[in-house]
Amino acid sequence: MTTTVLVAGAGPVGLTAALALHRAGIGVRVLEKRPALTAASRASTFHPSTLGILARLGVADALLPRGRRVDALAWLSPGRGADAVMPMHHLAARTAFPFRLHAEQAELTPLLLAALPPGTVSFGAEAIAATQDGNGVTLVTADGNEHRGSLAIAADGAHSALRTAAGIAVETAPYGHRVLRLMTTLPLDALVPGLAGAGIAYVHDGPDSISLLAMPGLWRIIIRVPASVADEAALSPAFFAPILRRFLPSLPAELPLASADVYGVARGIAARMRAGRILVIGDAAHVTNTRGGMNMNAGIHDAATLAATIASGNDALLDAWEAARLRVTAEVLLARTDRAVASATAWRDEAVAATADPARADAWLVAAAMLDTCDAGAPP
Ligand SMILES: Cc1cc2nc3c(=O)[nH]c(=O)nc-3n(C[C@H](O)[C@H](O)[C@H](O)COP(=O)(O)OP(=O)(O)OC[C@H]3O[C@@H](n4cnc5c(N)ncnc54)[C@H](O)[C@@H]3O)c2cc1C
Incomplete structure (x- = not known):
């Protein structure tokens, strides 16, 4: 196995990309600026679509006991009880994981790291610059070292240095x-x-x-x-x-x-998710509010679909991957999370109405579980 793909950032998204590439037989090297994985409390929700990806990567079994299985969502009125309850078992025909898992994202990253070959991740390696040519891409780290790969994945978070080095603009607004x-x-x-x-x-x-x-x-x-x-x-x-x-x-x-x-x-979205040999995923490509718990999940979907595209060996598919993931980000991820915050009452009324109708409950849950978008961009 040769090192061919560089990944900047050992968060949940970068490590998912690295493990998916490794499982596909592609050499990978991760550069992480911190001295160790962060233990900060951030994302809490793993949707069914994401659990399916983690199962294929062989880490779901270890993650499940580290979280709390959630079989139903509820909408309540103060002191009066439930206006509606949405059981997730409606999804049983669609996924092996018809539930959400509530676990700290810091429970996942050590599992991904442990599944990678020792030495795959270089800690204390902050990517600060990138150059690319017809054969590959070179990342420079703050210690002055140069790292060469055929492609580089920017999974270095919302303030991504690699995205900036690639000349990709991001529009962010609080x-x-x-x-x-x-x-x-x-x-x-x-x-x-x-x-x-x-x-x-x-x-x-x-x-x-x-x-x-x-x-x-x-x-x-x-x-x-x-x-x-x-x-x-x-x-x-x-x-x-x-x-x-x-x-x-x-x-x-x-x-x-x-x-x-x-x-x-x-709320933010990168103008591009690809600049030649540099691919941008996770928070480096999109951020949004936390209602619905979708942003890390979307990043893990970016990572899995990108790894599958790279593994297909057909570089021409990278543009189709980019177009599909940008569309999902703009038209689904940001649209849904914006709406959940901007018109919370309409969002609640729609969910409550859906609980009374099995077909609408199914559609509502598929969207909330991100099962309709998780594979967008994967090779045909
Ligand atoms: C309080 C809170 C709650 C949240 N809840 C949810 C939720 O329930 N569900 C959900 O889906 N999302 C949620 N999110 C969002 C979620 O945390 C992020 O979407 C997720 O962390 C993105 O993962 P990432 O790997 O793209 O980026 P990050 O987790 O930010 O990881 C980026 C990594 O890159 C490293 N890095 C940075 N710069 C460099 C560099 N130049 N070179 C090398 N390495 C670098 C960083 O040290 C870090 O390890 C929440 C966020 C917050 C703050």
Whole structure:
């Protein structure tokens, strides 16, 4: 096996690309700027489409026990219980994984790393420049070393240096809010009417809503923070206690918190996902809000479809891959996640209506599980 493809970034997307290429018999080298994998808490949701990809790569079995299986979604009204429950078993005819897995993305990356041959990932190797010619691409790392491959994959996150080196522009704009995450060990499913049996719930009151997401051993409560409220103020009970009283009146007045943080959300899409021998995937190509838990999943789909395209040996297919993934990003990923945030009430009404009609429930779940887009761009 020869080293032919370079990957910048050992996040979930870069490591998925690397493992898929390795499984296809293609040599791969990953350059990661950090000294080790990050353990930061970020994505929590693995959709059925992504679990299918991870199963083909041989890592799903190890990931499943590290997460919480979610068999149903619910829409609640404060103190009144469930307006609707969407069981995911509708998907059983379509996928071996008719459920979501809630697990930290930092549970996946060590599994991907362990499945790669030792030494595949160089840590402390920050890609800072790239040049390409008719035969290959050369990446320069901050330590002055040069790395040569036939192709280079930019999976180096939202501020991608490799995307910039390739001359690809990105249009990014912040959403008008940030997000507060409260992690509590309280068993919310035993305390919130209508939540039992659901691993994710959206609680709506008029035009406003919060989300409840079950993780192994704790629940995440997700609250929007208006631009006018500073991070420090959002982390104070003076901000969130009235919101909890409004949306979750059955909870004790003092919520035991395991941790809390505030993060920003932005919407962005790269103008291209290919510049000659440089391919751009994951957060380097697109970012969006976290409602629906789609952005990392879309990045893993970019990675799997790109690896299959490279493995086909037909470079002419790379343009078709790029066109398909850009279309999915613009017309599906960003469109769906924007809509879920911009018109949350319409999004809720549509989901609630779908729960009453098996055909609509099937279509709603296929879209939410990203089963309709995960293979876009893969070779025919
Ligand atoms: C709080 C939060 C919750 C989220 N929840 C969800 C969710 O539920 N579902 C979902 O699908 N998505 C979610 N997301 C989004 C998800 O975390 C990202 O989409 C995902 O991390 C993207 O993976 P990536 O590998 O493309 O980029 P990253 O995870 O950012 O990895 C990029 C890697 O590249 C490295 N790197 C950077 N620059 C260089 C360089 N120049 N050279 C070499 N290496 C470099 C970095 O150190 C990093 O290891 C969430 C995000 C946040 C912040």
